Structures are given as structure tokens and as C-alpha cells.
Amino acid sequence: MSADDGRTHWPVIGHEEAVRGLRDAVRSGRMSHAYLITGPEGIGRSTLAMALAQALNCEHVIDERPCGECDSCRRIDHGAHPDVTRVDLDWQADMIAAPRGDATRSRQRLSIETIRWLRQDIVTRPVMGRWKVQIVDDADLFSESAPDAFLKTLEEPPSFAIIILVATSVDSVSETVRSRCRHLQLGTVSTALIRETLESRGVPPAAAGAISRSAHGRIAWALRMANDPEALRARREKVEAALEHLTAPLGRVEISGVIASNHSRNREATHELLDLYTGLWRDALLHRAGLGDLVVFPEVGDRLAEYANNFGVGDLRRAVGATQRCMGDLDANMQARIALHAMVMQWPR
Amino acid sequence: MRVTCLQENLHRALGTAGRAVASKSTLPILGNFLLNASGDNLVITATNLEMGIRYTIPAKVQEEGRVTLQARVLNDFVASLSSGEMELLHDQGPLTVLVKQGNTQAHVRGIDPEDFPPLTEHADEGTQFEVDASVLRESIEHVVFAAASDDSRPVLAGVQLEVKGNKLQLAAADGFRMSVRTVTLDQPLEADVSIIIPARAMGEMSRVLSDASEPARISITPNQTQLYLSLPDIVFVTRLIDGTFPDLKQIIPTTWNTRSIVLRDTVLDAARRAAIFARSANDVVKFEIQPPSESLEMGQVTITANAADTGDNRDDIDAQVEGEPTQIAFNGRYLTDVLSVMRSASVAFELQGANAAGVIKSEGSDDFVHVIMPMVIGAS
Numbered sequence: 003m004s005a006d007d008g009r010t011h012w013p014v015i016g017h018e019e020a021v022r023g024l025r026d027a028v029r030s031g032r033m034s035h036a037y038l039i040t041g042p043e044g045i046g047r048s049t050l051a052m053a054l055a056q057a058l059n060c061e062h063v064i065d066e067r068p069c070g071e072c073d074s075c076r077r078i079d080h081g082a083h084p085d086v087t088r089v090d091l092d093w094q095a096d097m098i099a100a101p102r103g104d105a106t107r108s109r110q111r112l113s114i115e116t117i118r119w120l121r122q123d124i125v126t127r128p129v130m131g132r133w134k135v136q137i138v139d140d141a142d143l144f145s146e147s148a149p150d151a152f153l154k155t156l157e158e159p160p161s162f163a164i165i166i167l168v169a170t171s172v173d174s175v176s177e178t179v180r181s182r183c184r185h186l187q188l189g190t191v192s193t194a195l196i197r198e199t200l201e202s203r204g205v206p207p208a209a210a211g212a213i214s215r216s217a218h219g220r221i222a223w224a225l226r227m228a229n230d231p232e233a234l235r236a237r238r239e240k241v242e243a244a245l246e247h248l249t250a251p252l253g254r255v256e257i258s259g260v261i262a263s264n265h266s267r268n269r270e271a272t273h274e275l276l277d278l279y280t281g282l283w284r285d286a287l288l289h290r291a292g293l294g295d296l297v298v299f300p301e302v303g304d305r306l307a308e309y310a311n312n313f314g315v316g317d318l319r320r321a322v323g324a325t326q327r328c329m330g331d332l333d334a335n336m337q338a339r340i341a342l343h344a345m346v347m348q349w350p351r
Numbered sequence: 352m353r354v355t356c357l358q359e360n361l362h363r364a365l366g367t368a369g370r371a372v373a374s375k376s377t378l379p380i381l382g383n384f385l386l387n388a389s390g391d392n393l394v395i396t397a398t399n400l401e402m403g404i405r406y407t408i409p410a411k412v413q414e415e416g417r418v419t420l421q422a423r424v425l426n427d428f429v430a431s432l433s434s435g436e437m438e439l440l441h442d443q444g445p446l447t448v449l450v451k452q453g454n455t456q457a458h459v460r461g462i463d464p465e466d467f468p469p470l471t472e473h474a475d476e477g478t479q480f481e482v483d484a485s486v487l488r489e490s491i492e493h494v495v496f497a498a499a500s501d502d503s504r505p506v507l508a509g510v511q512l513e514v515k516g517n518k519l520q521l522a523a524a525d526g527f528r529m530s531v532r533t534v535t536l537d538q539p540l541e542a543d544v545s546i547i548i549p550a551r552a553m554g555e556m557s558r559v560l561s562d563a564s565e566p567a568r569i570s571i572t573p574n575q576t577q578l579y580l581s582l583p584d585i586v587f588v589t590r591l592i593d594g595t596f597p598d599l600k601q602i603i604p605t606t607w608n609t610r611s612i613v614l615r616d617t618v619l620d621a622a623r624r625a626a627i628f629a630r631s632a633n634d635v636v637k638f639e640i641q642p643p644s645e646s647l648e649m650g651q652v653t654i655t656a657n658a659a660d661t662g663d664n665r666d667d668i669d670a671q672v673e674g675e676p677t678q679i680a681f682n683g684r685y686l687t688d689v690l691s692v693m694r695s696a697s698v699a700f701e702l703q704g705a706n707a708a709g710v711i712k713s714e715g716s717d718d719f720v721h722v723i724m725p726m727v728i729g730a731s
């Protein structure tokens with residue numbers, strides 16, 4: 003099931019080859035200072051990154067790292083290890099945007115300020131473990147100026163530092179960043195393995211079957227949904243509703259008005275919805291480009307793929323852009339009605 | 352845990368340790384104090400990972416224990432109580448503490464202490480030395496303002512601490528200015544030390560030192576990962592920055608063409624006045640320096656600023672001037688920064704000309720050197 007050889011406890015399901023490579027690197031001490039882990043969201047990329055952080059700082063003898071039990075492994079698992087930091091868009095909203103009174107709390111891009119924080123943090127020596135580990139999730143969402151600011155750190159990280167970038171696709175990371183990292187491409191996990199894993203964790207067979215089928219190889223997603231059936235149901239409903247908005251050209255303007263009138267009361271809800279729109283249009287683009295295995299919403303994949311066939315790649319790319327622009331405009335406090343209307347007018351019909 | 356202590360002690364401890372509480376964090380426990388009752392003490396700890404503060408107060412411990420409590424709530428509630436005895440105990444399970452004094456009480460909720468970052472006990476190995484607390488605080492204030500606030504080079508956001516023999520030297524630089532302060536230790540160290548401390552932590556360290564009158568003990572872990580500052584009741588710990596600090600010898604000019612000595616208060620007042628007008632002119636404050644001559648009995652330093660839209664000002668200051676007449680322009684904020692932390696009655700400006708770095712020193716002492724880059728004097 004896992005690539006563990008019985009002595010280590012990599013908390014990773016599937017991805018045997020990647021685990022084997024990392025385990026050998028940890029044992030031989032031939033670590034790279036920068037890793038790039040790519041693959042579709044939800045397949046366990048961050049889990050693998052955290053497992054590597056555990057293996058690096060585990061207190062057990064070298065052949066048994068990570069043990070999953072020592073204080074260091076436990077702290078990394080809880081996000082409470084002083085030398086291991088995981089940065090993503092949520093982290094950025096809490097740590098960088100909110101304290102600066104930045105009400106926009108941009109959730110679209112990893113900002114230059116976040117990169118500055120990482121650059122300043124990476125040079126302080128580890129206090130508890132042997133290694134200072136920075137995990138940058140959502141690395142394909144670097145803002146344009148961010149990779150340049152990050153390059154120097156990637157080029158010459160301190161001897162005690164390891165940086166792990168997590169991204170959806172290797173193409174979404176700039177060549178200069180990629181060339182400085184050891185690349186680990188992760189595939190999806192087999193439906194059978196996901197099902198088996200869920201059942202071994204006490205999920206009833208019927209539910210395990212249903213979740214593993216709609217997981218489309220995304221083990222982390224499946225575990226999340228299995229732990230929270232309510233979230234699974236709520237998410238399905240939201241995705242369905244968003245898909246309906248997307249595929250019903252006639253109702254769009256009216257819907258944009260409804261969203262706009264609710265916006266001032268619940269900005270988070272607007273954000274969530276626009277996130278879904280962006281994801282669905284991006285998926286539509288991927289289906290159209292024959293990259294259906296990379297989509298984020300496989301549960302509506304068939305319908306979305308069929309709908310995407312009505313349009314050109316350029317139309318779909320424009321829709322993604324218009325939706326992202328609308329998020330930015332709302333963050334910049336543009337009048338919601340105008341921003342949302344402009345968005346739906348640029349969606350293909 | 353069940354412990355009795357004095358409100359005034361706990362209030363002071365929370366106030367000091369509170370400086371290390373994380374104001375923002377994705378790890379909620381960093382917004383908490385760790386309270387540890389054992390022996391005859393209650394120990395309060397806070398950390399934001401970059402630095403940590405541990406404050407020990409005497410207490411009657413009836414039942415030993417550890418708990419973390421929300422820092423802001425605990426601090427504000429304790430501050431509202433009167434001086435005198437107060438009690439902390441569990442009466443609703445291990446994560447909630449009843450804080451009470453007389454007829455007043457509160458339940459403060461906490462988080463399991465197992466995730467609290469360890470503030471390792473400093474081992475007796477590694478480098479250790481003692482330095483007078485007030486001298487150390489003044490030395491930090493002399494340099495810390497010159498550290499970089501952006502991240503152009505991570506090492507410049509730190510303060511370099513070096514010990515060679517019995518000379519302790521602190522230095523900070525941001526690419527436009529540099530401050531170096533030297534202190535003589537009572538005891539020479541056997542092995543040299545060179546470390547870089549985050550400037551933010553250094554600033555907090557000087558605040559922790561502000562009430563201390565005793566010598567402060569500094570310990571550096573053998574692998575140079577952390578520095579500890581120990582006072583009788585307080586331990587302050589900070590992480591250290593890895594990297595190479597610029598070579599100070601290459602930055603500090605060794606010669607001058609014009610040297611002028613002026614009263615510090617007088618030149619500081621003039622610099623502050625000039626800064627009013629320099630505000631809208633890129634902070635450019637001009638110095639014109641005249642040695643004594645037939646028309647001038649004493650040397651003179653003329654400080655001016657002018658802005659097209661707001662006006663201009665001028666101060667003529669008596670000075671002892673040696674060498675050639677010269678002019679130079681400095682950033683007005685940088686000038687007031689350095690002049691206001693210096694303590695000597697007179698300061699010396701050592702200049703090589705309009706386009707070379709200037710040096711500001713305490714007159715009559717070699718323990719402080721400030722280097723400041725000139726600004727380009729416009730055509731006006």
C-alpha cells in the first residue's frame with residue numbers, strides 16, 4: 003500500500019515512487035535544497051511535503067524517519083513545529099494581509115510581501131530540528147514579481163534550509179523557478195486504493211465507494227470528504243449551482259444582480275462563488291484542451307466537457323480572466339453590481 | 352494547578368512577557384501565555400517563534416501544573432485587579448483556569464500546552480559573558496535604528512554582535528547608514544563570537560533591559576542557533592540569522608579632509624528644524640562647513656533645507672573646524688535618528704567631501720561610530 007519498508011512511517015497513501023526516492027535521499031543525506039511537487043489538487047501533494055518535513059526533523063534513528071510518534075513528528079502534524087512553516091493563500095490572508103489592515107485579503111495570488119516574509123524567515127537558524135523547512139502551497143499562484151524575489155533564496159538557500167514548492171502543473175511555474183528545484187510529479191491515486199484506505203479508516207463500504215468514485219484519484223480530497231459528510235453534500239450543491247449559472251446564458255445578468263445585492267452582507271460568500279466560477283471555467287478550458295485529468299471538479303466533468311465544446315480555447319481563457327478580474331475589482335472595492343455585470347458579459351454564450 | 356501570587360508581580364510579568372506574544376499567527380497557541388507552576392515559582396512564557404520571554408515570579412504553589420491561557424484576556428483581567436494576593440486554579444477541567452481575588456473571579460480558557468513551542472533551557476555549554484544591563488541597552492539603542500526595515504538583504508535586517516577578547520561590538524547597517532558601538536567587557540572571552548540577531552528582537556531586548564540594574568548574562572548556544580539574555584527574573588531568547596555581515600572595515604572611512612566638532616543639542620535642534628522643510632524635498636538637509644578665516648573668528652557649520660513649495664530655513668552653528676571648507680547633504684531623518692540616540696555633549700563630523708560617506712562620532716570617545724551616505728546636492 004505505501005512505500006514504507008516497515009521501519010518508516012510515511013503518512014502518505016500511494017505515490018510509492020516519490021516516497022521511495024525521498025526516503026532514500028533522507029537516509030543517504032543527499033537532499034536537494036528545493037523540491038517542486040506537482041499534480042492535481044487533492045492527491046496528497048501537501049501531505050507528501052509535510053511527510054518529508056517530518057522525515058527531515060524526526061528524532062528517531064535515521065533508518066526509521068519519520069516515526070510519526072516523536073515530539074517533532076507530532077508537532078509537524080499539528081502545524082506546531084517552530085522550524086516548519088507551510089504557506090498558502092489562507093496563511094497569506096491571516097499573516098500578511100489582515101495585519102496590514104488589507105481588507106481585500108486577496109486570495110488570488112501569493113504576494114511579494116509573502117515572498118519577503120519567506121526570505122527573511124529562511125535565514126534564521128532552526129531552533130528545534132536539524133532542518134528549516136518551508137512549504138509553499140499554491141506555488142502556481144505566485145504573483146508575477148514574486149518568483150524573481152524568490153530566486154535568490156532558491157539559488158542559495160542556507161545550508162540548513164529546504165524549500166518545498168507545491169503546484170498544480172509544472173507549466174504554471176516559471177522555468178527559472180523550476181530549474182532550481184528537484185521535480186516530483188505525482189499522479190492520481192487509484193480508486194481502489196482510495197476505497198481501501200477509506201474502509202480501513204472505518205468509512206462504511208457504500209460511502210467509501212461513492213466518495214472514492216467521485217474523488218477521481220484525489221486521496222486528500224476523499225479523506226477530507228469522508229471526515230465531513232456534511233461538507234461533501236454542501237459542496238456538491240454549491241458546485242451544481244455554480245455550474246447551472248455558468249451554463250445558462252440567459253439567466254446570468256439576473257444572477258449577477260442577486261449576487262451583487264447580497265455582496266455587502268456576505269463578501270465571503272461572493273468570494274467562494276467566484277472561486278467556484280473560476281475553477282469551473284478553468285476546468286472547462288482544461289477539458290477543451292484535452293487535459294481533463296487535471297480538473298478540479300471531476301464530479302461535473304462530463305457535463306462541463308460537453309458544454310466546453312461549444313467554445314474556443316480563447317473564449318474560455320477570456321472567461322477565466324474576466325472572473326479573476328472581477329475578484330480583483332471586488333477586492334479593490336469596485337461597485338459590485340458593475341464588476342459582476344462586466345464579468346458575466348464577458349462569459350461566452 | 353493551584354497557585355497564589357501577588358497581583359503586582361503577575362501584572363508586571365504578563366506585561367513584559369506579553370511583548371513576545373504573537374500578534375498574528377496561524378498557530379493559535381502563540382497568542383497564549385504558558386503558565387507553569389512548580390516549586391516556589393510561577394513561570395510565565397510567551398513566544399512568537401522569532402523570540403521568547405520567560406518571566407519568573409515567586410508564588411505559593413499548592414498544586415503544580417502547566418496551562419496556556421489567552422494572553423490578551425488574562426493580561427487585561429489581571430490588570431483590572433487590585434494589588435495583593437490572588438489565586439489561579441482549575442475548577443472546570445485542565446484547560447480552564449479560575450482566576451480570583453476576593454469577590455472577583457473569572458474563568459479563562461486555554462489550549463493544551465503540549466503544542467507550545469519549546470523555549471529550550473540554555474545549556475551551560477556554548478559562549479557566555481556578562482555585561483552591564485544599562486550599557487547593553489544604550490548600545491542596542493545606538494545601533495538598532497540603522498538596521499534595514501526591508502529585506503533587500505536578509506542579514507541587514509539584523510544586528511551583528513561580535514566579541515573579540517574583551518571587546519563587544521554591535522553593528523547595524525541598511526545600505527545608506529551604519530552604526531557601530533563598542534563596549535569593553537570586564538572579562539575577555541576565550542573564543543571569538545560573531546552572530547547576527549534579528550533587529551526586531553534586538554529592539555524588544557532593549558525594552559526588556561529597561562528596568563534592569565543588574566548585569567545581564569548573555570549565552571549563545573554552541574551551534575549558534577539562539578541567544579539567551581538572562582536577568583534575575585527574566586530570560587529573553589531570540590533566533591539568530593545565518594549569513595555574512597558586510598565587512599565594517601571596508602565601510603568605515605579612515606581619513607577625513609574636514610573635521611568639525613559641534614554641540615550635539617545644537618546640531619540636533621538645527622537638524623530637526625531643517626527636517627520640517629526637507630520633508631517635501633526628499634529629506635535633503637545641507638551642511639556647509641567653514642574653517643576659521645579672516646572674516647570668521649570661529650569655524651561655522653551652516654545647516655539649511657529648502658523646498659520649492661514650503662520655504663527654507665538656516666541655522667549657523669559655531670564649531671571647531673579643522674581642514675578644508677566643504678559642503679555635503681544628508682537625509683534629514685537619518686541625521687535626527689543618530690543625533691537623538693547619542694549621549695555625548697559634543698559630536699564630531701568627519702568628512703571627505705560632498706560625495707563620500709560622512710562619519711559621525713561621539714567627541715572624545717571611540718566607542719561609537721556612525722557612517723552616513725551623502726545625498727546628491729541639486730543644482731539649486
Ligand SMILES: [Zn+2]
Nearest residue numbers: 060069072075
Ligand atoms: Zn519522528
